[in-house]
Amino acid sequence: MTESTATPGRPVGALVNGPAPLLVDAVVRAAREAHEAPDVVDAALSLARRLGAELPLPAMGQTWKLWSSLASLATVDLTVARVVEPHLDALAILHQAAADGHHPAPPGPTETWGVFAAEGPGTRLSAEQVADGWLLNGVKPWCSLPGRLDRALITAWVDDRQRGLFSIDLHDQGVRVDRTSQWVAHGLPDVTSVGIRLDRVSATPVGPPGWYLEREGFAWGGIGVGSIWFGGALGLAERVRAIRRTPDQIAELHIGQLDVSLWACEQSLRAAADQVDSDRAPSPAVLANRARSVCANTAEDVLRVADHALGPAPLTTEVDYVQRVSDLRLYVRQHHAERDLAALGRLLIAEDQQ
Structure with a gap:
């Protein structure tokens, strides 16, 4: 490509x-x-x-x-x-x-994969080691498209304190998709996230317990999601730039606001990518939280500016635009907003105290 x-x-x-x-x-x-x-x-x-x-x-x-x-x-x-x-x-x-020397089975060229790592109140997926491997039992919430994928990497509790990452076949007879789950979102309506129940499903460990969250790649994957929020914001900005009336001073202001926000976000992502590739990154968690927060803030800024710049008309008459807005509003909520910023502050304070 x-x-x-x-x-x-x-x-x-x-x-x-x-x-x-x-x-x-x-x-x-x-x-x-x-x-x-x-x-x-x-x-x-x-x-x-x-x-x-x-x-x-x-x-x-x-x-x-x-x-x-x-x-x-x-x-x-x-x-x-x-x-x-x-x-x-x-x-x-x-x-x-x-x-890292853990030797997972390589993915097949015709397989599609998901990553199911969310937790939810009242649900628990447990991993049990048996004579010939591992079995997973319980419920995993917030699994996207489980009925349309072939395999998944899924986290499960190996004891009361630790989670491990496992590879499973989603076509296993012990995997049941919760067909009663309601997905009423206007955003991303085709990417349904539902619970799945696993009943003695054979699983292959991918790394030791805790490896999934502790590896540097966890942070880099999180920034990848942030880059998608950034791309969604770019799509909305394109619609603002396509405004049909002759721009007045307020329209020029809106375009300037979009440019500053998006330019700063792009520069942050470029800098993060350079640091990742050159192994000059600070703490992976710090870098990921900074970059994701910049991307999330940019997405929210662009949503606000687009609302002000375009008014109600495209929100009531343009199907594609309405879908873009709804999709981005939902997707960016994977960012935990103030909680993620508080987590960043804790990381920085802990570094200062070392």
Whole structure:
């Protein structure tokens, strides 16, 4: 997959002047094809398999290409990006596990993967070691598209204190998708997240207990999600730039606000990618929290400015625009807002006390 200096859409002019193009043309074209397909999720899963074989892994020297590709998907369709990202993350996790000497089974070229690591009140997934391996029992909440994926990396409690990461076959007869779960979201309506119940499902450990959360790649995957929020914001900014009336001073103000916010976010992501690739990053958790928070703040800024710039008309008459707004509002809530900033503050204070 090649990059070119021709950036389709050009949401904000200053963003195309960096040392490498922000948007990856081939990825944009592929995302548009998926967006226009009769079944966008099926098309996005096919694209995920393709990109998994083409895009670089994080921290391997081309992290900016990976993150700018994720942003490129999101400028077109956040559903496509939301489907593709977990598959790429799973491939990166499996690669990291192999590099750390844990020897997971390599993913098959026709498989699509998810990563199910959320926890929820009143639910618990337990891992039990038996004579010939591991079995998982219990309920895992917030699993995206479990009925449409082939395999998943899933966290489960190995004792009262530790969680391990396991690989499972989602076609196993012991995996049951909760068909009664209500997914009423206006945002990302096709990427349903539901609970799954596992009954003695055979599982393969991926790393020792705690490895999934402790590895540096956990932080890099989190920034990848932030780059998608950034891409979603770019898509909204493009709509503001396409305003049909002759710009007055207020419209010029809005465009300036968008440019400053998006430019700062892009520079933060570029700097983070450079630090990851050159192994000059501060604490991975600190870097990830900073970069994700910048991306989340940018997405929220762009949502606000777009509301002010465009008024109610596109929110009532433009289906694609309404979907973009709803998708981004929901997706960015994966950021924990003030709680994540408080966590960053704790990390910084702890570093000062060392």
